[in-house]
Amino acid sequence: MAGALRVSLNLESSVPAYRQIANDLRRHLVEERLKPGDLLPPVRQLAVDLGVHFNTVALAYRMLAAEGWLELKRRRGAAVIARSAPRAVDRSQVDHLLRQLAHIAAELRSVGMTSRQISSALRRLAQGTRP
Amino acid sequence: MTSASWSMMLVVSVNAILFHAMPRFSRPDILFAVTVPEAFAAGAGRTLVTRYRAIIWSGATAALAIGLLLPAFLPGSVQGGMLVIGPVAGNMMVALVAWLLAHRKARAHAVPFSDVRVASLVPRDTSLPGGTLFAAGPFAILLATAVLVYTYRDDVRVGPITIKPFGPLVFGGVYVAMMLTMAVSLARRTRQIAVDGLAAAAEQRFRRVNVLVLVLTGYAVAVLLSATTVASIPGFGDAVMGRAWFVLMPVMLFNFGVAFWMFRVGQGGQRAVAPAARQEVHGDATPDYAWKVGGLLYFNPRDPAIWVENRVGPGYTLNMGNLRAWLLIAGMMLVPMIAARLLF
Numbered sequence: 121m122a123g124a125l126r127v128s129l130n131l132e133s134s135v136p137a138y139r140q141i142a143n144d145l146r147r148h149l150v151e152e153r154l155k156p157g158d159l160l161p162p163v164r165q166l167a168v169d170l171g172v173h174f175n176t177v178a179l180a181y182r183m184l185a186a187e188g189w190l191e192l193k194r195r196r197g198a199a200v201i202a203r204s205a206p207r208a209v210d211r212s213q214v215d216h217l218l219r220q221l222a223h224i225a226a227e228l229r230s231v232g233m234t235s236r237q238i239s240s241a242l243r244r245l246a247q248g249t250r251p
Numbered sequence: 252m253t254s255a256s257w258s259m260m261l262v263v264s265v266n267a268i269l270f271h272a273m274p275r276f277s278r279p280d281i282l283f284a285v286t287v288p289e290a291f292a293a294g295a296g297r298t299l300v301t302r303y304r305a306i307i308w309s310g311a312t313a314a315l316a317i318g319l320l321l322p323a324f325l326p327g328s329v330q331g332g333m334l335v336i337g338p339v340a341g342n343m344m345v346a347l348v349a350w351l352l353a354h355r356k357a358r359a360h361a362v363p364f365s366d367v368r369v370a371s372l373v374p375r376d377t378s379l380p381g382g383t384l385f386a387a388g389p390f391a392i393l394l395a396t397a398v399l400v401y402t403y404r405d406d407v408r409v410g411p412i413t414i415k416p417f418g419p420l421v422f423g424g425v426y427v428a429m430m431l432t433m434a435v436s437l438a439r440r441t442r443q444i445a446v447d448g449l450a451a452a453a454e455q456r457f458r459r460v461n462v463l464v465l466v467l468t469g470y471a472v473a474v475l476l477s478a479t480t481v482a483s484i485p486g487f488g489d490a491v492m493g494r495a496w497f498v499l500m501p502v503m504l505f506n507f508g509v510a511f512w513m514f515r516v517g518q519g520g521q522r523a524v525a526p527a528a529r530q531e532v533h534g535d536a537t538p539d540y541a542w543k544v545g546g547l548l549y550f551n552p553r554d555p556a557i558w559v560e561n562r563v564g565p566g567y568t569l570n571m572g573n574l575r576a577w578l579l580i581a582g583m584m585l586v587p588m589i590a591a592r593l594l595f
Contacts, residue, residue, distance in 0.1 A: 124447055125371065125372040126369055126370065126371060126372060126446055127370055127372055128367060128369040128370075130366055130367050130368075131366040131367075132366045154372070159374050160372055161371075161372065161374045161375070162374070164439070164555075165375075165377070165439065166372075168441070168442050168555050168556045169368075169370035169371070169442050169443050170370045171368055171536065171553075171554055171555065171556070172368070172555070173555060174555060
């Protein structure tokens with residue numbers, strides 16, 4: 121496991137804390153910085169480190185376990201498992217995410233980014249590199 | 252000079268040295284229990300520390316002078332107690348007021364608490380140093396002593412205040428269990444402030460040394476109480492009491508060594524780390540407003556941590572806003588009560 125694996129959250133953000141944690145973890149998983157067999161810290165340890173309630177971290181872990189990324193281990197946190205294939209495509213969820221992406225694209229255009237710049241940033245994001 | 256005068260001089264001097272060292276035990280950017288910018292700690296903060304120390308040593312000098320002059324004015328019958336209590340209490344009061352004044356001045360320069368939290372996803376070692384078997388050592392010592400006492404139960408001398416033969420051993424067992432509970436809780440329920448790199452390694456080392464101190468304190472208690480118990484068996488007494496020091500002395504020396512090491516590396520081991528390696532670590536990840544009584548007590552019901560780094564002195568303190576911390580305190584208070592019931 122790489123040494124600089126971090127999770128961060130902003131308590132002032134409108135995004136719920138459990139979702140911020142899950143988003144960070146998912147990014148590490150998708151970009152393969154977290155590999156099958158890697159262990160994540162126990163729920164209570166991560167909650168103490170982040171200064172949030174245990175249930176917040178537990179919810180984030182459960183969310184990723186439901187997506188097939190993690191296997192939850194009682195008192196020992198969670199382990200990354202080999203995700204043989206993505207879950208069956210949930211069309212409504214994909215539509216929801218694409219709508220969110222459309223909103224973000226509109227916001228980016230309204231702050232002055234061109235379509236070309238947005239496409240290029242999205243391509244880099246999809247490839248796992250920073251835009 | 253009488254022995255009371257010597258005692259007074261010793262206590263006042265040790266007190267002054269401790270208060271003098273207190274600002275040094277904190278993290279580099281915590282001054283008088285307040286999170287301040289590093290530039291302030293290195294600049295105007297130093298003047299604040301110098302003034303604080305000047306008050307500490309002036310108070311100590313005054314206490315010593317009064318303590319040494321008192322015998323000339325007090326009748327002999329009240330000298331003993333007054334000579335020690337008066338100057339020591341006065342010196343303590345001056346030191347506390349100096350701390351509170353400095354704390355108040357530092358608060359004017361406090362850094363706003365950040366709402367951004369960062370944590371490492373790499374699980375850290377939360378086991379007890381030396382493993383479970385090493386941690387169970389004090390119980391083995393107490394158990395072996397209990398077997399010995401049982402074997403010689405007809406010869407055991409009863410103490411002048413009717414101490415039951417197994418009482419100290421049971422007390423030792425409860426005390427060691429408390430120490431281990433604290434050690435486990437400290438290893439698992441303290442916040443890792445530095446996320447990675449040298450600062451994180453220094454912090455983890457600092458934590459494990461603190462945990463080791465608790466485990467070794469369990470050994471010291473087990474040896475001391477076992478030696479005291481075995482001493483009540485004719486034929487064993489002198490030999491055992493003489494040898495107990497071979498175990499207790501290294502533990503005491505280790506504790507003195509740890510205190511000196513903490514003074515050098517500061518809270519969380521962060522003074523031993525170059526500022527660049529501390530990266531975005533700022534303060535100790537606890538809000539200033541949650542620290543009460545000049546930074547002495549931490550009360551934050553929204554913080555899930557049971558233990559947080561002390562802001563006054565080295566080591567860790569309990570989060571008084573956490574129910575589990577109160578359960579630990581209740582356990583620690585029950586120990587003397589159980590002991591009193593068992594011993595007498």
